């Protein structure tokens with residue numbers, strides 16, 4: 469999950485893209501980048517770190533033009549802290565392309581080999597997004613009639629991409645001299661929302677990972693890009709949409725609703741806030757089956773993401789809701805930080821207890837999810853240190869037992885606290901007196917109740933069922949192996965750097981030598 473934005477406007481877009489990235493920061497804290505175009509010349513600035521740290525006034529001034537794209541990165545392929553893998557990515561042929569990608573490809577290694585051997589394209593990083601850009605470039609080259617590109621050729625190229633690429637991808641691409649192209653994978657795993665701003669100069673168009681940038685930048689939410697669909701906005705700001713996948717089915721990532729997205733976003737016509745309230749309602753029903761509500765003195769959320777669920781759960785159980793943890797607003801999201809010791813330290817820096825909410829009480833702590841158990845373990849300890857009598861813990865989502873290969877950095881079973889453990893064993897590990905997990909059906913229903921057209925989900929981290937059909941045990945083993953291998957380049961790196969690197973499959977670099985096939 470990264471944050472992406474693309475916009476075609478009637479006035480300069482640099483500030484618009486910066487402000488949009490600021491409200492998508494929760495989707496990626498590792499690197500950020502903006503590219504704009506004036507005529508057919510691209511301008512770009514990108515770098516490691518948070519949006520506010522990457523862009524200085526001089527960088528903003530160097531981003532002229534009325535259309536552009538932006539990205540904030542949460543790495544799932546290649547390495548964290550690797551500037552070369554920051555996005556957008558550029559390729560000069562055909563026409564000049566600039567791409568930003570949210571998601572993760574599951575056949576990147578195979579594609580990289582094809583690109584090198586058949587398409588004669590060199591991939592210079594371990595980023596799957598660079599692979600995706602080059603596949604698109606190759607397909608555009610094939611589809612273009614001579615030196616001219618028309619809409620049919622663009623949509624044909626996207627069709628070609630869907631045929632070759634597997635995995636999750638929501639993408640915005642600038643085609644120099646032509647316009648902004650955006651598309652979503654045939655399962656719609658990662659979100660992509662379309663918005664419009666009506667101005668006296670005509671319509672302006674924006675595509676973004678979530679609807680929050682549309683709200684904050686004065687765009688009206690029009691629709692979501694459909695799974696498999698491509699949206700093209702030309703430089704006169706005419707917008708066309710076309711389904712480019714032979715088969716498609718809306719199966720968004722369930723974890724977007726649980727944790728990734730901001731609660732004030734609408735994704736696939738679903739209010740993230742409303743689903744989280746529903747998750748809390750359903751969790752309350754599950755808690756009742758396991759713990760007598762009279763035994764619980766207070767319900768306490770673990771800020772931030774669990775707040776709506778905890779609030780609704782407390783209300784449904786008739787138990788006071790209290791803010792027992794205060795969050796340091798200057799610390800980012802812990803889960804998406806690279807490196808386990810950074811994550812662990814950050815939980816302590818980020819959250820502190822309000823003593824009177826714990827002293828002598830039986831507390832019910834609520835979180836949206838337990839993944840590695842970093843947060844829950846620290847939090848239970850802090851609750852006890854603050855004097856809690858009993859510490860119950862409830863998770864608004866089911867146990868996360870399987871790796872995610874579609875754009876969330878949880879690629880190995882070994883690091884997931886729930887893999888191979890019973891609820892009681894997990895409770896013992898995090899130190900809770902009782903642990904209650906949401907049932908998967910209830911979680912799915914919490915989302916589907918807001919949009920009955922969603923028939924399926926990518927719920928792979930809960931079920932081990934990978935909807936793209938190409939992820940098997942051998943694939944997962946290879947990722948684990950590659951993750952556990954220490955890359956030579958990182959021999960001298962710190963433990964954190966080591967873990968941060970190689971976050972998913974390593975894509976081998978190819979070098980063509982004279983005489984080689």
Ligand SMILES: O=P(O)(O)OC[C@H]1O[C@H](OP(=O)(O)OP(=O)(O)O)[C@H](O)[C@@H]1O
Nearest residue numbers: 772773801802803838839840841842843
């Ligand atoms: O079991 P773990 O591996 O610790 O992961 C799960 C935790 O990480 C996330 O919080 P995070 O601090 O990232 O963000 P938030 O402030 O949005 O809750 C999530 O909300 C859980 O609290």
Ligand SMILES: NC(=O)CC[C@H](N)C(=O)O
Nearest residue numbers: 469470543544545570571
């Ligand atoms: N989380 C994402 O969307 C990551 C995008 C891409 N796979 C990268 O690692 O840079």
Ligand SMILES: [Mg+2]
Nearest residue numbers: 770771772773
């Ligand atoms: Mg959290």
